[in-house]
Amino acid sequence: xxETFREAYGxxxxxVLSDELRGAVNIAVALEKPLLxxxxxxxxxxxxxxxxxxxxxxxxxxxxxxxxxxxxxGLYHYDTVQRLYDSQFGxxxxxxxxxxxxxxxxxxxxxxxxxxxxxxxxxDKADLEFPNDLLWELDxxxxxxPETKETVRAASRPIVVITSNAEKELPDAFLRRCIFHxxxxxxxxxxxRIVRVHYPDLEDALVAAxxxxxxxxxxxxxxxxxxxxxxxxxxxxxxxLSGIPAERLAAxxxxxxxxxxxxxxxxxxxxxxxxxxxxxGFKRPPG
Amino acid sequence: xxxxxxxxxxxxxLRPSIHQWMTLMDALSRGMGGASxxxxxxxxxxxxxxxxxxxxxxxxAFLEFFRDVALGEDIPPEFLDWIAESPxxxxxxxRDEIWDSLVSYKELLKRLEERLLEQKExxxxxxxxxxxxxxxxxxxxxxxxxxxxxxxxxxxxxxxAVAAAHRYRDFREDEVLGVRQFQTALRHLRQYSSRDTAARxxxxxxxxxxxxxxxxGTLKLVYxxxxxxxxxxxxxxxxxxxxxxxxxxxxxxxxAVSRANHFKDTRFYYFHNSVYDKLYRTAECIxxxxxxxxxVLRLLDGEYRLVIVGDANMAPYELFMKSGIAVxxxxxxxxxxxxxRRFRRRFGHAVWLNPIPRARWSSQRGHETIAAIGxxxxxxxxxxxxxxxxxxxxxxxxxxx
Numbered sequence: 001x002x003e004t005f006r007e008a009y010g011x012x013x014x015x016v017l018s019d020e021l022r023g024a025v026n027i028a029v030a031l032e033k034p035l036l037x038x039x040x041x042x043x044x045x046x047x048x049x050x051x052x053x054x055x056x057x058x059x060x061x062x063x064x065x066x067x068x069x070x071x072x073x074g075l076y077h078y079d080t081v082q083r084l085y086d087s088q089f090g091x092x093x094x095x096x097x098x099x100x101x102x103x104x105x106x107x108x109x110x111x112x113x114x115x116x117x118x119x120x121x122x123x124d125k126a127d128l129e130f131p132n133d134l135l136w137e138l139d140x141x142x143x144x145x146p147e148t149k150e151t152v153r154a155a156s157r158p159i160v161v162i163t164s165n166a167e168k169e170l171p172d173a174f175l176r177r178c179i180f181h182x183x184x185x186x187x188x189x190x191x192x193r194i195v196r197v198h199y200p201d202l203e204d205a206l207v208a209a210x211x212x213x214x215x216x217x218x219x220x221x222x223x224x225x226x227x228x229x230x231x232x233x234x235x236x237x238x239x240x241l242s243g244i245p246a247e248r249l250a251a252x253x254x255x256x257x258x259x260x261x262x263x264x265x266x267x268x269x270x271x272x273x274x275x276x277x278x279x280x281g282f283k284r285p286p287g
Numbered sequence: 288x289x290x291x292x293x294x295x296x297x298x299x300x301l302r303p304s305i306h307q308w309m310t311l312m313d314a315l316s317r318g319m320g321g322a323s324x325x326x327x328x329x330x331x332x333x334x335x336x337x338x339x340x341x342x343x344x345x346x347x348a349f350l351e352f353f354r355d356v357a358l359g360e361d362i363p364p365e366f367l368d369w370i371a372e373s374p375x376x377x378x379x380x381x382r383d384e385i386w387d388s389l390v391s392y393k394e395l396l397k398r399l400e401e402r403l404l405e406q407k408e409x410x411x412x413x414x415x416x417x418x419x420x421x422x423x424x425x426x427x428x429x430x431x432x433x434x435x436x437x438x439x440x441x442x443x444x445x446x447x448a449v450a451a452a453h454r455y456r457d458f459r460e461d462e463v464l465g466v467r468q469f470q471t472a473l474r475h476l477r478q479y480s481s482r483d484t485a486a487r488x489x490x491x492x493x494x495x496x497x498x499x500x501x502x503x504g505t506l507k508l509v510y511x512x513x514x515x516x517x518x519x520x521x522x523x524x525x526x527x528x529x530x531x532x533x534x535x536x537x538x539x540x541x542x543a544v545s546r547a548n549h550f551k552d553t554r555f556y557y558f559h560n561s562v563y564d565k566l567y568r569t570a571e572c573i574x575x576x577x578x579x580x581x582x583v584l585r586l587l588d589g590e591y592r593l594v595i596v597g598d599a600n601m602a603p604y605e606l607f608m609k610s611g612i613a614v615x616x617x618x619x620x621x622x623x624x625x626x627x628r629r630f631r632r633r634f635g636h637a638v639w640l641n642p643i644p645r646a647r648w649s650s651q652r653g654h655e656t657i658a659a660i661g662x663x664x665x666x667x668x669x670x671x672x673x674x675x676x677x678x679x680x681x682x683x684x685x686x687x688x
Contacts (some may be wrong), residue, residue, distance in 0.1 A: 020329050023326070023333070027314060039341060081490075084508075087507065088505065132522070169433035172337070176337065180336055181333055182342070
């Protein structure tokens with residue numbers, strides 16, 4: 001009964017991904033369900049959508065979610081004010097309501113002639129009810145515009161990638177409709193490949209030493225904000241631009257501020273350097 | 288065949304929906320899992336799970352079902368010997384509430400794993416560990432009956448054991464009470480007003496019609512300020528040791544309140560046992576990192592809604608006597624109960640949320656102080672129902688003290 005399943009997406013040259021993530025993408029593409037990507041900041045959640053679009057040769061439509069974004073914004077906007085003004089000054093054909101309907105990002109993805117990749121970025125930024133308001137639209141890939149009595153229906157269902165930083169919990173009903181993948185923080189070997197994709201020309205010794213220091217730093221338990229991939233990449237760039245040799249990294253961390261962004265974290269690091277440990281995470285209530 | 292796996296997942300506390308299961312079947316029939324167990328595993332995980340916090344639990348269930356390796360068989364014999372000894376070793380009387388903080392499947396399975404490792408390394412040192420958590424861990428690791436029996440036998444007929452078993456069920460219900468549900472409940476706490484100085488972005492329809500009419504029919508658009516929530520919130524958290532069993536629950540409420548962005552202002556302070564001269568700025572209650580309670584009373588106007596989260600469980604002298612404060616070297620000139628009364632008078636809208644289930648308020652240790660504080664503040668249990676009631680109370684001003 002089972003036909004052979006052919007994977008559509010095999011990764012792209014500038015994006016390093018695990019087998020599991022590639023599998024999840026292909027499952028989502030084949031089942032035509034949204035792919036929900038969670039993970040620490042800086043693990044390349046947003047980059048994934050671009051990689052999928054590049055690899056499959058599709059158009060990428062990005063819908064960045066803000067705290068004020070409403071579900072309706074993604075569907076369409078009926079510019080009543082413009083129409084009123086036009087009617088006052090006798091400009092254009094105000095009888096044609098369709099002229100004043102402007103599609104949102106979701107609408108664009110639906111009407112795209114070719115199958116598009118739609119990235120709904122940081123969905124957890126929006127209001128609590130936001131994901132629930134999109135259930136029908138994402139399920140059926142269609143919505144109705146009462147003003148023009150038209151139904152916008154996706155000719156070919158877009159590949160939907162949704163990212164979340166887990167700032168808010170998402171509703172169950174929404175989660176159940178998604179294919180879920182959690183991007184774990186990359187292991188050192190994978191990190192080296194990621195670095196190589198970005199900076200193919202860096203000295204091997206420097207990259208190795210920097211990655212070692214980087215994971216050592218992440219290993220400090222009490223950091224409030226652990227450095228992520230993007231910080232490592234910035235740091236490597238800073239190191240190579242200022243010509244710091246790999247040997248120096250053994251003794252100290254130049255440009256520590258690129259990796260640790262919080263004062264408390266810098267203090268914690270200093271303490272670990274001096275005493276070998278830090279008790280900042282163990283403050284107990286008195287009494 | 289796989290349907291049994293579905294029910295096993297449910298039994299292990301995961302909540303795959305039928306919809307998700309059908310999706311999995313669809314994917315399988317299209318050959319997406321490949322021929323390998325690894326592929327099948329990845330497929331199941333992607334389709335059935337929605338939260339990385341469930342991965343651990345899923346792994347356990349998957350192993351249990353597909354490798355036919357029951358978790359119980361992995362338990363070394365010494366461990367079982369130890370269980371037989373446990374009733375003698377354990378002294379649970381003083382730490383009965385520890386049970387509450389342990390019973391989560393993921394946590395339990397993790398602890399069991401850790402403990403099995405530990406056991407090999409230092410056989411003697413395991414007493415305390417397994418004494419508090421081990422019995423219940425066993426209950427979920429495939430030795431359910433045995434574990435419970437072991438935990439209960441030592442105090443057969445003792446009310447504590449009965450209560451422990453009962454509270455465990457309660458906790459499973461509370462487990463459902465996630466941050467999201469708190470958030471949803473908190474959304475009801477709002478009172479709209481447009482007095483604020485926001486930008487005028489909303490079309491004022493009557494104003495526009497009037498304006499257009501006055502303008503001899505030429506369109507004149509009038510905008511008004513959107514209405515915003517004016518509720519301001521002051522939250523006081525108890526961080527004393529007796530709150531520790533409820534730390535997770537209290538923490539969820541804290542998360543929900545601090546993430547809620549629909550309040551005009553939210554302020555958090557912390558206290559230890561009860562409110563004395565000082566309120567701490569952080570949950571660690573560090574001496575010196577505090578503000579005067581009187582300062583808070585002066586600074587915040589009566590418009591603030593006061594929510595106090597605490598178990599109100601302390602020794603009577605801590606509440607009723609001068610210098611009742613339990614922290615050494617700090618003097619409090621006013622009995623805490625009087626200070627609580629002043630808070631109550633200042634903030635007309637005030638509630639006390641107590642993580643201890645209501646049924647135990649009149650019987651458990653600290654019932655005197657719970658009753659006394661309950662006379663001052665309307666007290667509700669820290670559950671979804673209790674929070675709903677509390678929010679209703681915060682919106683309608685109750686009778687002044």
